Amino acid sequence: MSRPIVAGIVTALVGFTSSFAVVLTGLAAVGASPAQAASGLLALSLLMGLSCIVLAWRYRMPITVAWSTPGAALLAATGLVEGGWSAAVGAFIVVAGLILLTAVWPQLGRLIARIPPSIAQAMLAGVLLPLCLAPVSGVVTNPWGVLPVIITWLVFLRLAARWAVPLAFVAASIVVGVHLATNQTVIDPTTLIPAFELTVPTFTVGGIVGIALPLFLVTMASQNVPGVAIMRxxxxxxxxxxxxxxxxxxxAVAAPFGGHAINLAAISAALAAAPEADADAKRRWVAGVSTGATAVLLGAASTLFVALVLLAPAAVIPAVAGIALFSAFGSAVQQAIDDPGERMPAVVTFLVAASGVAIAGVSAAFWALVVGLVVRLALHAGRRG
Structure with missing residues (x-):
């Protein structure tokens, strides 16, 4: 069973190193301090790891669980809401309640599936756009720090696409290491000990409407539903x-400690479920358990990853986060404009989401969905088919 074990380790490493910077960026954007962001990363890693182990072991399938990377990108685009960090934590708890509601009342999941994919993906593309521009602006801001990251990504995108983003992170880590050595920066080892930071949640209209609802929709439409399809x-x-x-x-357990959402893995799910993990489909469940165990171990290093982000020179970590989202952005754009009949509502949705304009304390992502659906209704109302 060594092959599925290795496949699980690869799944966890690729998933973690490809997107942890996006998670930290999102948590910081909605008000988390470095210690709270580290706590959130730790909680998410532990809970998604344990969830992998439970589901894979119980159902003998290579089921893998991940944090919501599109959800983290949404947080980065949303920024602070009324009530600050505690309101964001309250929103995370609401998301947990909505996910549990889909377990009790599957019709909710089917209702979400009725949202036109072009609208949902256009909203996601608009949310991702500012983050995906970070490598471009970073080349101007800090070329010597960002160019090695981009070049590494491009080389391995050709040679070993699966490892392109993780190795771009390795390049960024080297840049950070050189920066720290040059500036003779000393790190206190006690600050690298992982710890939980409990936040008492508050519930605000801005947090629920501006964070919880879009985060739930993005998590379901971009992670859970595709995750089931990939496994199928x-x-x-x-x-x-x-x-x-x-x-x-x-x-729900991760939320008070700063975790925004966990869900079924989508793209990375294929790493554990594909024949490459094991020729015998009945043995691939071991890869799910291995993924979970590795995620738990990576979570123990959460404060180290936060330290890398804090100590990195300007534009380096945002560049890594942007590169990590290129694939998701390209897929979202393609699905948004694929149907010519749905293209105009999708374009409007994209533009509203990309604007980042909050109205009445509610994020642009929510209004993008509303406006996109209104435009679609105006264009298609009364038409047959």
Whole structure:
């Protein structure tokens, strides 16, 4: 069973190193301090790891669970809401409740599936755009720090695409190391000990409407629903209710410690479920357990990753985060404009989301959905088909 074990380790490493910078960026944007962001990263890693182990072991499938990377990008685009960090934590708890509701009432999941994919993906693309521009602006701001990251990514995108983003992170780590050595920066080892930071949640209209609802929709539409479809393509029928129950409970436990959401893995799910993990489909569940165990170990280094972000020279970490989202952005744009009949509502949705303009304390992502659906209704109302 060494092959599925290795496949699980690779799945966790690729998933973590490819997107942890996005998670930290999102948590910081909605008000988390460095210690609170580290706590959130630790909580998410532990809960998604334990969820992987529980689901894979119980159902003998390579089910993998991840944090919501599109959700973290949404947080980065949303920024502070009324009530600050505690309101964001309250929103995370609401998201957990909504995920659990989909386990009890599957019709909610089907209702979300009725949102036109072009609108949902256009909103996601608009949210991702500012983050994806960071490598471009970073080349101007700090060329010597950002160019090695971009070049590494480009080289390995050609040679070993799966490792392109993780190795771009390695390049960024080297840049940070050189920067620290040049400036003779000394790090206190006691600051690298992982710790939980408990936040008492508050519930505000801005937090619920501006964070919770868009975060729930993005997590469901961009992670859970595609995650089930990807697993089905490899011959596995993910048990919907148990999966939503486990990830909902996991999100609820992680929320007070700063974790925004966990969900079924989508793109990275293929690493553990594909034949490359093991020729025998009945043994690939071991890869799910291995993924979970590795995620727990990576979580123990959460404060180290936060320290890298804090000590990095200007523009380096945002460049890594942007590169990590290129694939998701490209996929979202393609799905948004694929149907010519849905293109105009999708374009409007994209532009509103990308504007970042908050109205009445509610984020642009929410208004993008509203405006996109209104434009679609205006264009299609009364038409047959």
């Amino acid at each position: 393509s490899y011959g596995y029928e993910v048990p919907w209710r148990p999966a939503m129950f486990v990830t909902g409970i996991g999100t």
